[in-house]
Amino acid sequence: MTAPWEKDPILRVRHLTMRFGGLVAIDNLSFDVGRNDITALIGPNGAGKTTVFNCLTGFYKPTEGMIRMTHADGNEFLLERLDDHVIARQARVARTFQNIRLFGGMTVLENLMVAQHNPLVHASRFAIAGLFGLAGFKRAEREAVERSKHWLEKIDLVDRADDPAADLPYGAQRRLEIARAMCMQPVILCLDEPAAGLNPRESDQLNTLLLDIRKEEQIAILLIEHDMSVVMEISDHIAVLDYGIKISDGTPDFVRSDPHVIAAYLGVEDEEVA
Amino acid sequence: MEYFVQQLINGLTLGAIYGLIAIGYTMVYGIIGMINFAHGDIFMVGAFIALIMFIALLSIGLTFVPLALLIVLLVSMAFTAVWGWTVERVAYRPLRESFRLAPLITAIGMSIVLQNFVQIAQGARVKPLQPLITGGFTVMEKDGFVVNLSYMQILIIVLTVVLMCIFTLIISRTSLGRAQRACEQDRVMAALSGVNVDRTISLTFIMGAALAAVAGVMYLLYYGVIDFYIGFIAGIKAFTAAVLGGIGSLPGAMLGGMIIGLIEVFWSAYFTIEYKDVAAFSMLALVLIFLPSGLLGRPEVEKV
Numbered sequence: 171m172t173a174p175w176e177k178d179p180i181l182r183v184r185h186l187t188m189r190f191g192g193l194v195a196i197d198n199l200s201f202d203v204g205r206n207d208i209t210a211l212i213g214p215n216g217a218g219k220t221t222v223f224n225c226l227t228g229f230y231k232p233t234e235g236m237i238r239m240t241h242a243d244g245n246e247f248l249l250e251r252l253d254d255h256v257i258a259r260q261a262r263v264a265r266t267f268q269n270i271r272l273f274g275g276m277t278v279l280e281n282l283m284v285a286q287h288n289p290l291v292h293a294s295r296f297a298i299a300g301l302f303g304l305a306g307f308k309r310a311e312r313e314a315v316e317r318s319k320h321w322l323e324k325i326d327l328v329d330r331a332d333d334p335a336a337d338l339p340y341g342a343q344r345r346l347e348i349a350r351a352m353c354m355q356p357v358i359l360c361l362d363e364p365a366a367g368l369n370p371r372e373s374d375q376l377n378t379l380l381l382d383i384r385k386e387e388q389i390a391i392l393l394i395e396h397d398m399s400v401v402m403e404i405s406d407h408i409a410v411l412d413y414g415i416k417i418s419d420g421t422p423d424f425v426r427s428d429p430h431v432i433a434a435y436l437g438v439e440d441e442e443v444a
Numbered sequence: 445m446e447y448f449v450q451q452l453i454n455g456l457t458l459g460a461i462y463g464l465i466a467i468g469y470t471m472v473y474g475i476i477g478m479i480n481f482a483h484g485d486i487f488m489v490g491a492f493i494a495l496i497m498f499i500a501l502l503s504i505g506l507t508f509v510p511l512a513l514l515i516v517l518l519v520s521m522a523f524t525a526v527w528g529w530t531v532e533r534v535a536y537r538p539l540r541e542s543f544r545l546a547p548l549i550t551a552i553g554m555s556i557v558l559q560n561f562v563q564i565a566q567g568a569r570v571k572p573l574q575p576l577i578t579g580g581f582t583v584m585e586k587d588g589f590v591v592n593l594s595y596m597q598i599l600i601i602v603l604t605v606v607l608m609c610i611f612t613l614i615i616s617r618t619s620l621g622r623a624q625r626a627c628e629q630d631r632v633m634a635a636l637s638g639v640n641v642d643r644t645i646s647l648t649f650i651m652g653a654a655l656a657a658v659a660g661v662m663y664l665l666y667y668g669v670i671d672f673y674i675g676f677i678a679g680i681k682a683f684t685a686a687v688l689g690g691i692g693s694l695p696g697a698m699l700g701g702m703i704i705g706l707i708e709v710f711w712s713a714y715f716t717i718e719y720k721d722v723a724a725f726s727m728l729a730l731v732l733i734f735l736p737s738g739l740l741g742r743p744e745v746e747k748v
Binding site: 227229253254255258259264265267271273274275276280283284285287288311350354 | 619622623625626629630632633634635636637638639640641742
């Protein structure tokens with residue numbers, strides 16, 4: 171039986187292996203990400219989840235394996251071969267980080283505008299038209315501002331648009347990171363522990379935001395998360411990693427009751443699992 | 445009083461030239477955190493290209509000075525920008541992921557290469573250019589002492605202010621400027637946001653070199669003589685200006701340039717001219733002791 175996410179996956183990861191010297195961070199990992207699914211990547215600390223993200227976004231070049239992305243229009247990208255900025259703007263993969271990486275010295279609005287840099291650079295003919303305020307650039311700039319506003323409303327930060335991003339409270343910075351990623355108009359959004367450090371109310375808001383993004387933007391979300399209330403509540407599909415190896419893959423209900431997963435999280439004697 | 449005003453005018457003119465060069469140092473430092481020690485020599489190359497262009501234009505009979513000046517400025521900016529781009533491409537980009545000192549050493553290497561290249565290609569002797577822009581206003585006159593504001597000085601100061609405004613607009617308003625500031629803060633994240641970091645850095649070098657070329661043209665016209673060695677001392681002064689103003693800050697570079705120019709001129713005017721460099725560099729030492737991040741620099745905040 172094929173699982174729903176295997177029918178028309180946006181991302182096929184096959185035999186992905188990443189070695190750092192003698193350390194094998196990911197070992198022969200294969201999984202699919204459904205086109206409009208929320209897919210969660212979970213596992214104990216050091217399982218290699220963030221390494222998977224780094225391979226996806228071109229930050230690392232995988233030692234072995236293939237990451238094939240198929241856009242809805244049939245365009246294919248082999249992410250393991252592309253540079254990071256090409257992945258960001260052509261393959262349209264956007265990501266956030268475990269530790270917040272906003273451009274702290276720039277304003278909230280500017281953070282969102284940087285994410286729309288590429289269409290703007292073309293419209294502005296490398297700043298020359300921008301300087302003289304030509305029509306094409308003005309239109310592109312206006313669209314970018316509109317999109318930024320739309321996301322500021324979604325994350326409830328309109329009235330702080332002109333404050334430096336570093337001055338926002340922690341939860342708001344997390345939301346801004348997601349908004350910045352969304353301003354790149356990605357087809358897949360990779361979130362590295364978006365709920366880390368959030369209080370229960372903020373974590374609830376995050377769930378709503380992510381479900382909303384999936385419904386309205388029709389994109390795939392790939393999520394690394396330790397907060398099981400987030401994972402179990404919103405994911406369609408969960409892959410579980412332990413020491414770089416995939417130990418379970420399925421629906422939340424399936425994964426929750428998988429003895430391998432329970433063993434990895436709680437630790438049991440090996441013979442009990444086998 | 446008249447003497448003072450005259451020295452003020454001279455100081456601001458010199459300061460404007462230093463400021464234009466300092467912007468190149470400060471922008472490059474801002475974006476990749478390295479001191480481009482070849483930048484002073486890029487300025488020198490700009491001055492030489494301008495000299496060659498002026499002589500070429502005069503020899504084909506173009507004697508209308510404003511047009512000649514415009515052509516020389518544009519050509520010199522374009523060629524010097526190519527030099528700046530090449531230096532970055534050849535000497536710095538391959539070493540960007542290397543340890544911090546490596547690009548510093550290649551920068552000093554590039555500086556020596558440029559000096560020696562110009563020395564061989566153009567000769568080691570000073571090259572004169574006939575004064576092209578002469579005349580000026582008399583600001584005030586008392587007891588036979590005339591305070592002069594020459595057209596050349598007006599040109600230098602006006603051009604500097606205009607360029608400063610254009611560059612501030614580019615940095616604060618355009619998408620290129622946003623990309624530069626984003627690269628300055630987090631290069632990895634900027635790349636993940638779709639910014640082509642290599643190209644943004646190249647453009648920064650190109651902008652810095654173009655401004656250095658303008659400074660080179662102004663230097664050539666103002667002093668009338670250049671040689672292959674002018675880049676060294678002017679570069680060090682401009683670097684001092686960038687640090688004084690707060691390295692990484694554009695208005696800081698301009699302010700630092702003005703201060704260094706004024707100190708140098710006033711020291712020469714009222715004390716001993718031999719010690720003018722000592723005075724300028726002492727100012728740097730004092731500022732670094734009491735304001736380590738410079739006058740307009742942001743203090744370094746440790747991230748936790």
